[in-house]
Structure formats: C-alpha cells, structure tokens
Amino acid sequence: MTTEQTIQRIQQLKKEKNAIILAHYYTRPEIQDIADYLGDSLGLSRMAGKTDAEIIVFCGVHFMAETASIISPEKKVLSPAPDAGCSLAESVTGNDLKKWKENNPDGIIVSYVNTTAEVKAYTDYCCTSSNALDVVKSLPKGRKILFVPDKNLGAYIKKTTGIEMELWNGDCCVHEKITPGIASSMLEKYPEADILIHPESNCSSDESILKHDRAFFYSTAGILKHAAQSPKDTFIIATEEETIHKLKSDNPSKKFIPVAPGTICSQMKKITLDNLLYCLENECGEVKVPEEIRKKAILPIERMLKI
Numbered sequence: 001m002t003t004e005q006t007i008q009r010i011q012q013l014k015k016e017k018n019a020i021i022l023a024h025y026y027t028r029p030e031i032q033d034i035a036d037y038l039g040d041s042l043g044l045s046r047m048a049g050k051t052d053a054e055i056i057v058f059c060g061v062h063f064m065a066e067t068a069s070i071i072s073p074e075k076k077v078l079s080p081a082p083d084a085g086c087s088l089a090e091s092v093t094g095n096d097l098k099k100w101k102e103n104n105p106d107g108i109i110v111s112y113v114n115t116t117a118e119v120k121a122y123t124d125y126c127c128t129s130s131n132a133l134d135v136v137k138s139l140p141k142g143r144k145i146l147f148v149p150d151k152n153l154g155a156y157i158k159k160t161t162g163i164e165m166e167l168w169n170g171d172c173c174v175h176e177k178i179t180p181g182i183a184s185s186m187l188e189k190y191p192e193a194d195i196l197i198h199p200e201s202n203c204s205s206d207e208s209i210l211k212h213d214r215a216f217f218y219s220t221a222g223i224l225k226h227a228a229q230s231p232k233d234t235f236i237i238a239t240e241e242e243t244i245h246k247l248k249s250d251n252p253s254k255k256f257i258p259v260a261p262g263t264i265c266s267q268m269k270k271i272t273l274d275n276l277l278y279c280l281e282n283e284c285g286e287v288k289v290p291e292e293i294r295k296k297a298i299l300p301i302e303r304m305l306k307i
C-alpha cells in the first residue's frame with residue numbers, strides 16, 4: 001500500500017467508525033497532518049472530554065491514552081503503539097505516593113499530568129505545564145506539598161511562585177538534555193532570537209536563564225502562541241524537536257532552530273501511519289483504566305480542569 005492509499009483508508013475508516021484521531025505535537029509530521037485535533041496534554045484531555053466520536057485513536061504515549069480513557073470511559077480509546085512509554089510517568093508509582101501520604105497525612109499531592117492512572121488515583125490535584133503555576137497558587141496555604149514526578153518543572157514552579165514544595169526526583173529523558181549551558185550558548189550564537197523553553201527542561205530553574213530578557217518559558221501551546229504573536233522572526237525552540245513542524249506550518253516565513261540536535265522523544269515516534277491504520281482497522285490496542293482506579297483518578301483531573 002502506498003502512503004497515499006494508507007492515508008485514504010484511514011480517512012475512510014474514521015468516517016465509517018465515527019472515530020477521531022487525537023495527536024500530540026511530538027508525534028511524526030505525517031501523524032500530526034492526519035490528526036483531527038493536534039494538541040498538548042491539556043488540550044488533548046479537554047478534547048477527549050468534548051468529542052462525540054465513539055472511538056478515540058490516541059496518538060501519544062500510554063499515560064495520555066489512559067487520561068483520555070479516565071475522562072471518557074464510555075468511549076473506546078485505542079493506541080496505535082500501546083508500548084509507547086514515558087520516562088517521567090514511569091519514575092513514580094502509586095505505592096510511592098501511598099507511602100508519602102501515610103507519612104504526611106495533612107500533605108497535598110500535586111501530580112503533573114505525565115503520570116499513570118494509578119498515580120493519579122493517589123493525587124489531590126493534577127496539573128499540566130499550561131496550568132501548573134495556577135494550580136499550585138490556588139492551593140490552601142501552610143500545607144506541605146509534594147510535587148511529582150518532574151523535578152525540573154517543580155523547581156521552575158518553586159522559583160516562579162516562591163511556594164515551597166517537596167519535589168520528586170523524576171525527569172523527562174528528552175528535556176533533561178536541555179541544560180543551562182546549551183541554552184546560554186544558543187542565546188549567544190543567535191543574538192536576534194528569542195528562546196522558547198518548555199519548563200520540563202533542565203535549564204528552567206537556572207537564574208541566568210530565568211532572568212534573560214530573551215528567554216520565555218511555556219507549555220507547547222504557549223510556545224506556539226508566542227511565535228505567532230511576536231514581531232521577531234527567529235526562535236530557538238527548547239523542547240521536543242517535532243514541535244517545529246507545527247510552528248513552521250503556522251508561521252511559514254519565520255525561522256525555528258532546535259536548541260540541540262537529537263531533542264527527540266523516541267516513544268512518540270513509535271506511532272506510524274501503518275500502525276495507526278492497523279489499530280483503526282482492527283480496533284486493537286484498547287487502553288482501559290479499571291473502574292475502581294478511574295473513579296479516584298478522575299477527581300484530581302476534574303479539579304485541574306476547573307482551575
């Protein structure tokens with residue numbers, strides 16, 4: 001089958017089965033192009049809750065498909081690559097949080113959305129990189145907070161809000177490579193460019209980067225907005241490199257430079273047109289969260305979506 005035929009068959013099956021394709025900005029360009037909705041974690045969670053489609057084909061890593069299933073239990077959520085994992089989500093377990101809560105009965109657990117359903121079931125509030133600052137600022141004062149699992153995003157929130165939190169020692173193996181040294185050398189090399197940094201990056205709590213007048217910290221949605229609205233025409237992109245596909249299609253006359261070679265999430269690249277077609281055709285790779293866990297895991301997500 002040619003690529004064109006594969007694309008046509010996917011489109012046809014989508015209509016026949018009343019299916020929607022949701023894809024993350026870090027997936028391959030051809031997956032982004034065929035998606036009905038392209039988004040970051042927060043946008044995809046919202047869309048999973050809103051859609052009327054009976055089948056959601058979720059082109060992202062496993063925890064994202066789980067989140068869609070938690071939000072829309074009546075829908076069939078399919079993953080073309082169910083083994084696509086995430087180093088960050090895998091760094092903390094439900095049991096870890098259970099133990100912390102037993103030792104800190106008055107504490108509050110805030111989990112970044114990059115966590116398993118089991119971890120969300122022990123969580124008080126979820127957040128994404130889009131709303132993490134608002135979620136933490138909204139918490140009752142004077143209570144101990146445990147932020148899991150991303151130490152870099154946690155350190156960024158602490159620096160920005162001045163709110164004390166205990167941080168879990170997890171990181172994203174992709175964003176961890178974006179160090180303060182790399183960010184500052186790119187700022188020197190491109191004096192005309194802004195650097196747009198995802199707060200999961202290893203440079204997000206570095207004083208010199210935080211205070212730099214050409215450094216801006218955003219979720220992927222924020223990076224897209226800044227690039228579209230800025231009068232500048234050159235940007236250093238300090239996040240997963242595939243984000244540049246959407247940036248270029250939205251802003252064809254602007255220039256986007258990856259902060260470092262190889263800032264690639266290999267797990268996201270496991271989704272291909274071929275396994276997307278196979279998944280939709282055979283309705284396989286279903287991701288379903290057990291109801292007992294789902295009922296608990298939905299609460300911190302709903303609190304987050306309200307904020």
Ligand code: SF4
Pocket residue numbers: 026061085086087088089114172173174175240265266267268
């Ligand atoms: S880029 Fe990092 S946080 Fe995102 S899915 Fe890949 S490993 Fe997980």
